[in-house]
Amino acid sequence: MIDINHVDKNYGGNKKAIDNLTLTIPDGKITGFLGPNGAGKSTTIKMMTGVLPLDQGTITMNGFDIEEAPMEAKKIFGYVPDQPDMFLRLKGIDYLNFIGDIYQVPASLRQEKIEELTKQFDIYDALNDYIQTYSHGMRQKIIVSGVLLHDPAIWILDEPLTGLDPKSAYILKEMMRKHADQGNVVFFSSHGLEVVEQLCDEVAVINQGKLLFHGTLDEMRETYQTGDSLEKVFLELTSDA
Structure with missing residues (x-):
């Protein structure tokens, strides 16, 4: 479970980037x-x-405060950032072994997981190439593989499907569903409203x-008394008009 309690973030000036955000992301669901x-x-x-400090409030991961107990919190989540352009001068296999070292994944299990993940995402044959030679989609796949290598309980994914080919996107969505069904947290941001409508609990x-709504799609439609698609409700909800 992720608990966000009364969090503020201000980059300067009078307007807050995050204004008193309180949100609980439950186990066993894709949010x-x-x-x-x-x-x-x-x-x-x-x-x-x-990555960024809080100006006010608290955030906990399965009870571990991200600022008071950062090492304990970071051991239990995996994070896919919105840009996969990292560690470009490493070979794919070196990057995955680096991640395995950080999270102390045993050597025997590590090799098994690396082979399984990279074959699923069709990048196994490119592991001895430098990441800077990878396409955007391949970089996304190597980052996702690294995140899943230590099997974290909490997945935090920022636009994880961007750049993935249809097969790899399908595989990742299936992985997300399975992970949530096993009682874990899957939290992901997306601009693809059809994917969200199809996949999210x-x-x-x-x-x-500011948080405008948190709940199921049925609850959203009931709250706004509409049978419209998520796209129409979302556009109405976030309109500045």
């Missing part, structure tokens, strides 16, 4: 995180993962740093 560009999604995720909608 979609929605909002227009600049709504505060990536800022929230970067605070959740310890619940959604959280943010705009201008």
Whole structure:
């Protein structure tokens, strides 16, 4: 479970990037995180993962405070950032072994997991190539493989399907469903509303740093008394008009 309690973030000036955000992301569900560009999604995720400090409030991962107990919190989540352009001068296999070393994945299990994940994502034959030679989609796949290597209980995914080919996107969605069904947390942001509508058990909608809605799609339609698609409800909900 992820608990976000009364979190603020201000980049300067009077307008807060995140304004008193309180949100509980439960175990056993896929939660979609929605909002227009600049709504505060990536800022929230970067605070959740310890990339950015909180100005106020607390965030805990299965009871571990991301600021008070960062090492314990970071051991139990995996984070896919919105840009996969990292560790470009490493070979794919070196990057995965580096991640395995950080999370102390045993050598025998590590090799098995690396082979399984990279064959599923069709990058096994490229593991001895440098990541800087990879396409955007291949870089996304190597980052996702690294995140899943230590089998974290909590998945935090920022636009994880961007750049993936249809087969790999399908495989990742199946993995997300299985992980949640096993009682774990899957929290992901996306601009693909059809994917969210198809995949998510619940959604959280943010705009201008404030939480507008959190619940199931049926609850959203009931709240706004409509049978429209998620796209229409979302556009109405986040309209500045």
